[in-house]
Amino acid sequence: MNDAPTLTCANHPGVATSLRCNKCEKPICAKCAVRTPTGYRCKECMRAHQQSFDAAFNTARWYDYLIALLVPALLSLAVSIGVVFVTFLVWGLIVLILAPSAGELIARLTQAALRKRRSRALYRLVAIGVVLGALPVSLFMLITGGWFILLWEVLYLVIAVPVVYYRISGIRLS
Ligand SMILES: [Zn+2]
Ligand SMILES: [Zn+2]
Numbered sequence: 001m002n003d004a005p006t007l008t009c010a011n012h013p014g015v016a017t018s019l020r021c022n023k024c025e026k027p028i029c030a031k032c033a034v035r036t037p038t039g040y041r042c043k044e045c046m047r048a049h050q051q052s053f054d055a056a057f058n059t060a061r062w063y064d065y066l067i068a069l070l071v072p073a074l075l076s077l078a079v080s081i082g083v084v085f086v087t088f089l090v091w092g093l094i095v096l097i098l099a100p101s102a103g104e105l106i107a108r109l110t111q112a113a114l115r116k117r118r119s120r121a122l123y124r125l126v127a128i129g130v131v132l133g134a135l136p137v138s139l140f141m142l143i144t145g146g147w148f149i150l151l152w153e154v155l156y157l158v159i160a161v162p163v164v165y166y167r168i169s170g171i172r173l174s
Contacts, residue, residue, distance in 0.1 A: 009029035011032050012029050017029040034046045064119075065122065067114055069132070071109065072164065080134040080136070080138065083156050087148065099155070099159035103159065106160065110126055126168050131157055131161060137149075138150055
């Protein structure tokens with residue numbers, strides 16, 4: 001005779017099991033158990049854990065959303081004005097060479113402004129901010145027919161936005 005106590009799954013009353021959730025201790029069958037590095041867990045505890053993890057990950061405060069939008073927008077505005085001068089005075093191709101560095105710089109200064117606070121929504125806002133910042137000059141060129149400069153503004157964005165996004169989202173583990 002096996003005298004080990006027979007447990008039945010908390011979610012499936014007909015199913016005998018020997019597993020327990022390592023968090024809330026409730027008996028769970030193989031179907032209800034989720035394997036974790038520390039043992040089996042019920043789905044409810046997994047969900048609660050996931051939620052608290054997401055909450056801890058999102059450390060942004062309300063004004064961070066303003067910083068995440070405004071800082072890159074202002075910097076990008078400055079860069080977009082720089083693009084006009086570079087295109088006029090030097091050579092448009094310089095924009096292609098400098099755009100990644102401009103992206104790095106925007107990401108770094110925005111990071112500094114945000115300290116270590118982070119959330120996915122913030123990263124997206126930063127990318128939007130870079131685009132918004134280049135809009136005034138781009139729209140001005142569109143209206144006045146400065147197609148050539150507009151082209152370089154667009155190329156600047158195409159290069160710099162991914163640079164900024166990946167650089168800023170890379171701070172996650174720091
Ligand atoms: Zn549990
Ligand atoms: Zn079950």
